[in-house]
Structure formats: structure tokens, C-alpha cells
Amino acid sequence: MKLFFTFILLAYLDSYVTSDSQRDALFDMKLSLNASDNQLPNWKQNQVSPCTWNFVTCSGNVVTEVTLASFGFTGTLSPRIGDLTYLQVLSLQNNNITGGIPKEFGNLLSLTELSLENNRLTGQIPTSLGDLPKLQILDLSKNNFSGSIPDSFSGLSKLNNINLAFNNLAGQIPDRLFQVVKYNFSGNHLNCGENSSNSCESNVADHGGTHKSKVGVVLGSTGGVIGFLTMGILLLLWKRNRMHSKREIFVDVPGEDDRKIAFGQLKRFAWRELQIATDDFNERNVLGHGGFGKVYKGVLADNRKVAVKRFTDVESSGRETTFLREVELISVAVHRNLLRLIGFCTTPTERLLVYPFMENLSVAYRLREFKPNEPVLDWATRKLVALGTARGLEYLHEHCNPKIIHRDVKAANVLLDENFEAVVGDFGLAKLVDVKMTSVTTKVRGTMGHIAPEYLSTGKSSEKTDVFGYGIMLLELVTGQRAIDISRPEEDDVLLLDLVKKLLKEGRVESIVDRNLSNNYEIEDVNTMIQIALLCTQASPEQRPTMSEVVRMLEGEGLAERWEEWQHEFARKQDHDRMQWRVNWGEDSMSHQEAIELSGGR
Template sequence: MELFLAILILACLYSSVSPDQQGDALFALKSSLNASNDQLSDWNQNQVNPCTWSKITCDDNSNVLMVSLSNMGFTGTLTPRLGVLVHLNTLSLQGNGITGKIPEALGNLTSLTMLDLEKNSLSGEIPASLGNLKKLQFLFLSQNNLSGTIPESLSGLPNLINLQLALNDLTGKVPDSLFQVPKYNFSENHLNCGLNFSRRCVSDSEGSPSKSKTGLVIGIVGGFLGIILLGGLMLFFWRGRHKGYKREIYVDVPGEVDRRIPFGQLRRFAWRELQLATDNFSEKNVLGQGGFGKVYKGVLSDSTKVAVKRLTDYESPGGDAAFQREVEMISVAVHRNLLRLIGFCTTPTERLLVYPYMQNLSVAYRLRELKPGESVLIWPTRKRVALGTARGLEYLHEHCNPKIIHRDVKAANVLLDEDFEAVVGDFGLAKLVDVRKTNVTTQVRGTMGHIAPEYLSTGKSSEKTDVFGYGITLLEIVTGQRAIDFSRLEEEDDVLLLDHVKKLQREKRLDAIVDRNLHKNYNMDEVEMMIQVALLCTQGSPEDRPAMSEVVRMLEGEGLAERWEEWQHVEVTRRQEYERLQRRFDWGEDSIYNQDAVELSGGR
């Protein structure tokens, strides 16, 4: 049993998180190959973890090692962006209908040991850049439409043991050194080998292509399994001598002896390291403060800027639970629009989490707390932030298993990286959801003005409470105002931003809704679209609110008109009923309470 577990552990080392550029390059490959909706359906452009995608193999450092897309019926081309996969050792695309040229950028894949592109419709010359692949052992380009000469640079591949170039339209001289490759096949071309030349076009050891490839595959698979088995045996005996061994890093939680927190490959920081990085947690480095501690700006010894969340009150009720919750959330959720965790630090009295520093701070800061000389968020950036935030929440709700409810969606928790891309952060109140259970919380947590009415009244949270919070966040992005602002009372206006916007929307005064700091530099049709989406998200009944996937589609211009027309019909019917009741009971103006605030925003 222990041997089986050891083998399983070794196999699992190939799943991890890879950098954004690897995922971007692979998604570019999917697009260039003209993959259908049914092909590579789990290759999600916004999910920056290609190591979880089908047909991809990674090492335990999150590097993509193998891309295997054989016999899948692709008809597109090869993207040059594959050149960023510098750790790739196997690229296998044989048996498709791929057209176009072999990209020169493949010469950047200096870790490549196998390149298999045979049985496609590739044209053009063999790139001379393939001579840079000094580790290459297997090069299969047979049965394409390649032309030109065989580049001399292939002579400089010291580890090449199998070269297949048959059935192309190659011409000219075969470099002499290539006849020394143990297995080669240059037949069915216009090359200087064969009956009228002194060299054979096929090596003596070369069998039929199918048999050769079958033996190769069997050999590779057998060798790989042998390595795993040997590694498993070594681990088995090593564990016998080191019984306390665990591959993961575990941290004991005080008061919960049997419950441990797995941190996997996260970096473990020393307390002194973070103390120095934050200038002894100086108040001048405070970026923000939440329910369980402060967040400090820090600079590590290698000049990397970080944000350090210090949970100094972790032993208070909920503090250590918040630490564990945040780690659990971020370990499950990996997406370009979600804040990633770099590492952690634990002492007997404190818990600290380390994140990338977000250069442009939060959306709330950029809307309302700018310092002199800092620029406001322009309208195109606000649109991009709205869509990025929606995509991050969509991933939490619909692509995590179990799904995650954030429970504190607001502009202050949407961070902005150096490119002003939205990154949803602060998972301190988030909740992993078991769909088999109701999600009732004994204590309502969140920020007033962003909390859905059903959550306030019943304590029951769902993904639709996040949708409500997102709707309020959209209103913040458009108006630049806070969700609750008592200064509006001075103008005899609504304290709640939602009610204030609904009133202006009914009066068709959309120009009065938009943030004045934009100085009318915005598209009114786009403003109207975002207001409509926000009002759909903040409907009183959670069942009436759209899912975040629908919100993403509406922001991208799909399906909003139909949902909005339906909403207006419901609103008109509801208001007519309210006015009928007014007349029936003959209420005076002074006794009429704000129906919208009660219905859409809950008791305050």
C-alpha cells in the first residue's frame, strides 16, 4: 500500500501552477489550430494553470514539459508563441491536418528532446533554428509538404538518434553527418541519396515507420514507468528510516491538534525576513486594514515588492479560521483575475500571508482616495476592470470544486496590477460551498451597503449574494461614490447608492449618475449598459439575479436586452401595485417610506 502511495505521489508531482505566459502560449496554440468547441474544452484562457489542462504534463515547479495533441483532426497552423515554453521536452502533433510553416521560434525550445510533426500538411522549409535544439533526440517530420534543402544546422545536433524526413518535397544534398544518425529516413524526396547515389536513403536499422514509432512509444512509456517504480521503491525505503517525513509543509493550528494546514509548494518566510521587508511593520507602510489585521507594503531582499497581511489577532474568535480559510481559498482558486498567494509565515503568536504587491492599489483607492498628481481611472479602464472582476467571480462560482462564495465583494477588494487589470482579493470572509448543504451562517459578515437583503434577514449566503455585491461594485465603478454615503442626506437624496441610482435611472438622468471626475469622457451607451447590468444584479430576489457567467456575457454584449426588458416589465408591475396600495389606504406623502430601499437593500 505504501509503495502504491509513493508511486501516486510521484505521479502527482506533475500538477502545479504555471506562469501566465505558458497558459497564454498554449491558448494561442489552441486558437491557431482552429480547435472546435469540443476540442480542448478545458483550456480556459483565464485560468492561469495549464498544468490542469488535458494533454499537458508539467513538473513540480509548474513548468510545462509535454504537449501531446496527436490525431485530433486540427486543420490550423502552428503559432510562434510556442517559443516561450522553454522547459518543454516533448511536442507531439502528428496525425493532424496542420498547414503553414514550422515556426522559427521552435528553435527557442532548447530543452526539447522530441519534436513530432509528421503526417500533417506543413509546407515551407525546415527552419535552420532547429539546429539550436542540442538536446533533441527524435525529430519526426515525415509525410508533410516540406520543401527546400535540409539545413546544415541539423548536423550540429549531438544527441539526435532518430531522424524521419520521408515523403516530403525536399531537394539538394543531405548533410554527410546526418547519415551517421542511428535511424534516419530521407526516402520519397528529391534528395541526393538512393540508387544513383552512394548513400542509402534509409538507415539499415530503420524499419517501417509505424513499427519504429510503436517501439519508440513503448520504450519511452516503459522507461518512464521504470523510473517511477524505482523512485517509489527509493521513497518507500527512505520513509522507513524517516518516519516523520511529509512532502507537504504542514503548520499546526493552536487548539486543533488533529487539524493541519497543507501549504504545498508555497514559500515559507522567516519572521525576520518579513520584519525587515516592512521596516518592522511600520505604520507608514500600511496599505489597508481588514477585520483580522493590517496589510503592509514590503520589499524583500531581492527587491521584490510584496503585500504582507499580518493576522496579529489570530487567536481571537475567527482569526485563525480566517487564516486557514484564506489559504484554502487561494490554493483552490487559480485565475488571472484572482489574487495569488506567494507564501506565509507562522510563529507561536502570529500568522502572516504574503501576496504580490499591487502597484495601483485598489479600485476604491483609484475612485475616491487619490493623492495630488495621481490620475483617475479612465472609462476604458473601468470597463476592463468591471469585466475582469466578473470573470474572477465567475471562476469562483462555476469552475472551482467545491465552489467558493467570496461574501465581501466591493471596490476596496478589487485590486489593480501594474497594467490596471482587476484582481479580486481578500478571501478572509470567503466560504467553500458544499452544494449538498444549505449555506447558513450564524453571523452575517461583510460590508454594509454591499450585503444582499436575504443574507441580512436570514443569514443564508449563496453565490447570488456575491452577484448582489458585484452589482453594487459596478455602481461604484460608474459613479465613483460609496455604497452608503450619509452626506447625500444634505441634498435630500438617498443614503444608499443603489436607491440613488435607481431614482436617477427612472428619471432618465443618466448623465447625473456618472463620476464627475471623468469630465464627460465616456460612452453613454456603455454607461447605460453597465447600469442595467448592475440593476439586474441587485434585484431583491436572489432567484431573479443572473449568474456571474451571464453577467460576463452581458458585459460582452450578449443577452442584456432581453433580460433588461423582462426586468422593466417586473418593475413596472411592482410599482403599479405599490401605487394601487397607496390609493387604497390613502397614505400621505410624509408617511410613504422608501419601498425600493427595503425591497432591494434589506434592513439596515
């Protein structure tokens, strides 16, 4: 017993020391960046744990993410950052940080993402960055780094995205880096382009793959499908009466009073300023529209491109609620895969929100509306979009306090920045969730085809409704098709989920993949994404994975076990149904019951 209590005491002391060390490292980081108390108000050295600080994410009692993008910091990077040995994501892009990268960054052995783009960093890139075994994303673009790319980068076996563009780098690029899925070395003095067999920028659309399916998919019939088919028929009749409009059907049952909020340090724009920026809200500048109003492309006086969301009918309590909710939630959630708010404008008759302009618009646009002269959204980018979106939703569900349910996850609400990185936007329907309160609501909000069956039938929303919407979005990425589309041939299903299941049952896996990919994809990756999508869209919300589990499965951990578990549960249910059939109808009727299964390896 004494040994047991000694162990507990040592574990407690180790936890205390870890928290103390992390707090000191982060506070030193704040001082080195010249961050003011207004910028990081609750970063206090006398607090025991930094896990309550803004823009810091923890797992247990260890810091795993620090996201401080676009703060305008003018200081330097602290070597003490290297003490954050559990850190997975460090995002400091779009600041004015000077000096070099400390060699101590090589101690961040858990780091998967380092984003320092668009700063004023100088010196050589430290070779110690090549010692990061889990690093997947490295973005040092738009700085003033000199010297050569360290040879140690050849050892970054997990790397799938590296951007060193627009620095002063020279010399030879390690051959291994040309094998990374996405790379960009342009705007330097490196040996590539005309003087090399490799290009300075990746063309991931050329990475083709085989088409022969190697993974079997087992499909279970679900009660939610029947409800969805019924809804699809009703929508079909409604849409025909509406002259076959192609716009998505949006459901919004008004109600619910939301508290008003303070706008904090967001920039307040003058009406005239946004009127000029959008050319008097010219229709030629419309980027999109929905139940709230329209989004316009604009250019501010300092030449910054922005997206201006203009709410119509602002006297309506529902519009005001949506406006206030979006400001509130987007100010709480700060993550590289979540859209950030620049500012707002309010007048007695107008409500406008101002966001950074996303150069590559939305995933939905890139899948279905791109112009003939624009590139197809290639398979490698679709995989990165799936992962980035999952990380953004994971942050909303598991790292925000209180957690946030988006409630309208779809390809149209996932935006793409200049590097085609996924940014989850449109928080107009999102909801803060107090974990002590019930998540039952009388409102059904979202886009048909993406709404989870339990949400449609009971009005109960939870993070698992987002998981369902995410699963449908994965199918959008694979197929390039809408979640619900009545223009499909009569023999096909209106709902994308049912169509995919039908094609899988018939063994037509290749018919599922977007034809615009022109065979440039890996069939194993397709099967992986479909399997995750089917796990996410199970009828029972309890059986769906969490978004953190989805992230791990996309990164190659845990999918096989989860899929096998689901297959066994499916087989058990089928055996139970067959036995029940025998009891009720006898052996001769067994031929009428068929299991839905795809043959093939697992």
C-alpha cells in the same frame, strides 16, 4: 426508435472521443512544459476526463480554461494545444517557457484570452493568431519575439487589449491595432512614438464620448430598500457618535469552527525575513487595514515587491479561523483574476500571509484616494475591471469544486496589477459551499452597503449575495462614490443604490457618472453598466443573474432580453398593485400611487 438509439450512441462516442483527445492534448502539454508530478499531481494519462484536473476548467465535458501561471515551467509549448478547440482562456504567464508559439494555436477558434507574458519565448509571432475570431485579450509582453507584427492581426475584430511590450519586434504596426482600447508596443523597435502619429502605448483616457442618454431605465421599488434605509439611519446615528469616521462599517458575528488545513507547497517565510522586508512593519509601508489587522508593502531579498498581511490578536479563534480560511480558499481557486498566495509565516504569536504586490493598489483607491499627480481610472479601464472581476467571481461560483462564496465583494477588495487588470482579493470572509448542504448560516459578514438584503434579514448567504455585492461595485465604478456615505448632502440618499435610483427617476443620468472622468465616457456603456447593476441588486436573489450571465451581458450577449423581461415583470407588478389599490381604496386614491420610470429609448 432504432434511429434514436443510433443518434444517442453516436453522441456518446463523440463525447468520449472529445474527452479522450483533450486528455491527450493536455498531457502532451504537461510533458512539453517539463511539468513535474509535484506541480500537476492529478494530470494522469490514464484518466478518462481531464475535467477533474487541477487548473483546468470545463463546461460540460469540454475544456474551456487552462490557467498555469507562475509555475516556473522551463519547457516549450506543445502543438497539441491546438486540439483544444473549445478552449477560451489559456494563461501561462510568469514561467520560463522557451521556443516559439506553434502555428497550431490558430486552431483555437473559441479562444478569448491568450496570456504568455513574462516567459522566454522566441521566434516570430505566428500569423495564425490573426485567425482567432473571438480573441479579446492578447498578452505576449516580456519575451524575446522578433520579426514584425503579423498583418493578419488586423482581422482581430474582437480584440480590446493587446500587449506586445518588451520584445525584439521591428517594422510597422498594423493601423487597426491603434484602434484597440488598450495596447502597448513599447520596448521594441517598432515604428511608433516620435516617428509616427501614434504613441506606442494607449492613452485610453482620451477616448471620450457623448453624454446624451439613449437607453431608458425602469426602476422597481423593492422591499430590501426599506430595510437598507432603516439600517442607514441606524448607521448614521452610530457614526455621528463615532465622530464621523470615514472607515467602512464591517460586520463580523463570530462563531463557526473551520477545519485546519495543510499549507502544501506554499513558501514558508521566516519572521525575520518579513520583518526586514517591511522595514520592521513601518507604518509608512501600510497599504490598508481591516478587522483582521494591516497589510504592509515589502521588498524581499531578491527585490520582489510583496504585500504582507499581518493578523492581529492571533490568539483569538476568529483570527485563526480567518487566517486558515484564506489559505485554504486561495489555494483552491487559481485564476488570472483571483489573487494568488506566495507564502505564509506562522509563529506562536504571529500569522502572516504574503501576496504579490499590486502596483496600482485597489479599485477603491484609484476611484477615491488617488493623489493629484496620479492618473484617473479612465472609463475603458473601468469596463475591463468590471469584466475581469465578473470572470473571477464566475470561476469561484461555477468552476471551483466545492464552489466558493466571497461574501465581501467591493471595490476595495478588487486589486489592480501593473497592467490595471482586475484581481479579486481578500478571501478572509469567503466560504466553501458543499452543494449537498444548506447555505443557511447564522453569521452576517461583510461591509455595510454591499450586503444583500436577504443576507441581513435571514443570515442566508449564497452566490447571489456575491452578485448583489458585485452590482454595488459596478455602481462604484460608474459613480466613483462609496456604497454608503453619510457625508452626502441631506437631500441625497445615504445608500449609493438608492441615490442612483433617485437620479435615474429624475432623469439625471449624467449626474450619476464620476466627475473625475471629465466627460470621457460613452453614455451607452454607462447605461449598460447601470442596467446590469440594477439586475444584480434586485431584492429577490432568485431574480438576480448568475455571474456567468453577467459575463455574457458585459460581452454584449443577452442584456437586452434580460432587461426587457425585467421591464415586463415590473409593468405586470405595477398593474397588479394598481388593481389592489382600487379594491382597497377606490379610484380617487389612485393619484397617490406613482410608478418609478425613466422615459427614453430602450
